[in-house]
Amino acid sequence: MSRMTPFASPLLLGFDTMEKTLERISKASDGYPPYNIERMHADHTSGDPERLRITLAVAGFCDEELDVTIEESQLVIRGRQAEQAERDYLYRGIAARQFQRVFVLAEGMQVLGATLKNGLLSVDLVRPEPERMVRKINISVSQ
Template identity: 65%
Template sequence: MSRLSAFSSPLLLGFDDIERVLDRVSKAANDGYPPYNIERLPRADGVTGEMLRITLAVAGFTRDQLDVSAEENQLVIRGCQSDDNGERQYLHRGIAARQFQRAFVLAEGIEILGADLKDGLLSIDLARPEPARIVRKIDISTHD
């Protein structure tokens, strides 16, 4: 039995990748750690198009414990804290050393401008250039 989706219309050609991306995003949306914001920024000098910023709350992580990378069409942020291996004796431990991976699927053409860690917040700036409008005339051939 085949699966029906919004992309199974015969008028939507070549959208198989988008369907796979939506499946992947819906599975990853259940994990709420670390919390994050996505905001639209005013345009900066030299940047055409829209500017975006993703900010993740990564309190307790140092710069060396965080990794930001672009993998295919995804922005992947990883954090890895090591346990102190019994060096401390806790009376109460409410702040656990934990690892995370958060991935954001990027549309084609989005550029990652940079990342900044300040006051426990990791900010990643992105730019979405304005797409060029392409109009192409298709010649119609005749066969007699």
């Protein structure tokens, strides 16, 4: 018996790569580091569009140990701490572990920037209003 997926509809053409991306992300998610996604409402007085802010709890990481990149249509945030061998821990509850967190971006999403403050990494995104486009397709007649 074949598996039926949400993107298997004959009306959804060209979404097979998105389905593969969603499967890969769902398998790679382990919950670390914890994060929030919040909507920053549009400021109509200045004309700023609505934004999204992704905030990750990255306590113990400095900016040199964090990497924020866009790879194809994905926002990838990586953290890698260097192990400090000269320390003699009596108890170690804060692990120096690496992480990778991936967010799939919708078409047109743009990353405005990233800031690190008080152990929180915030990445701001915006989606400019798309232009409404209607295009007439000519019909050729063959005889």
